[in-house]
Amino acid sequence: MTVSKTAEKSSGKSADPAKGRKDATEVQSEALQLGELSEQLGYVLKRAQLKVFENFLRCMASLQLTPAQFSVLLLVEKNPGRNQTEIASTLGILRPNFVAMLDNLESRDLCARIRSTNDRRSHILVLTDKGKAVLARAKKLVATKHEARLNELLGQANREALLAMLSKIASEF
Amino acid sequence: MTVSKTAEKSSGKSADPAKGRKDATEVQSEALQLGELSEQLGYVLKRAQLKVFENFLRCMASLQLTPAQFSVLLLVEKNPGRNQTEIASTLGILRPNFVAMLDNLESRDLCARIRSTNDRRSHILVLTDKGKAVLARAKKLVATKHEARLNELLGQANREALLAMLSKIASEF
DNA sequence: GATATTTGATATGGTCTATAACAATTATCA
């Protein structure tokens, strides 16, 4: 330990951290400087991702779909007749962790596991009629409430450029 | 359940999922179609974030610093004399979860808690000399191995545009 | 000076992620 243990005063101000509810005679503790942090791609990327997921969950509150569940429904709809391993692996979900997820979707009658006749080890995944209906409503919510918000924040062109760069990072980094 | 339980054949092909190591007479199972998934900002954002963190950890392997730990060191260096609550909250870390994190950094002699003389409840955070040295090396690694990789993938201008858009999302979404 | 608030800390639970292992089934190949 190379640091003196006798503390200098933290600052001349009061102990109130960052809420600014002292009266006007007190200089409220100024906000912290992010410094190089705001230039760190990983940091900003993570914060943005949390905000986007948060907004997604709010938009989907009526359907009770998480981003991960939505991605499963989308992928199963686009690729009917695939088994759990295939769906899970393309989503980056490990097979063991995919089981509980499917249990959930199946218990809500959104998708179904069907024992394959080709390979009786595997379960073919399909959307139920209810699953298709829910997914259709989910897509509309995402388009009108979620992605629309993005467009009005960034503009259509910027939003597409952002998507392209993120895709490049996701696939080539 | 509105789906017939008698499975149709998953496809005409073999059971080999996506690895393509059957011989040439077999049509290997084609890759799944991502479809609308590749247009979902949240999905691409999450995948990109995972890749970036993964690369960060590889670049920092010699220093054993996670992105979160790096952000703490950066913030403490930039804001000496702040207490745990202030540092944690600006990083979006809850106070209870920040304790173990600091225990780790302090046990490695990278930062130190100093009891404040102003407010004897709070712990002032500072970097030790070793912490400053390690952070300096970490910054170099990030700049030369991590961010440099981003620049060569996207180009300087695009990288800055990406950062700007992500910052906007993180703060205004 | 009595009450409320703040700080760091502990305990705890939930979710997400990662690995090992198992039974049933299928593939491989001697």
Add this chain to the structure above:
DNA sequence: TGATAATTGTTATAGACCATATCAAATATC
């Protein structure tokens, strides 16, 4: 063919991360 290896879905389990309630010590408030 039949013995062995590999695959599929599953369970169990452990770790990381995140969130809430609660506590003692210290401080603020009135």
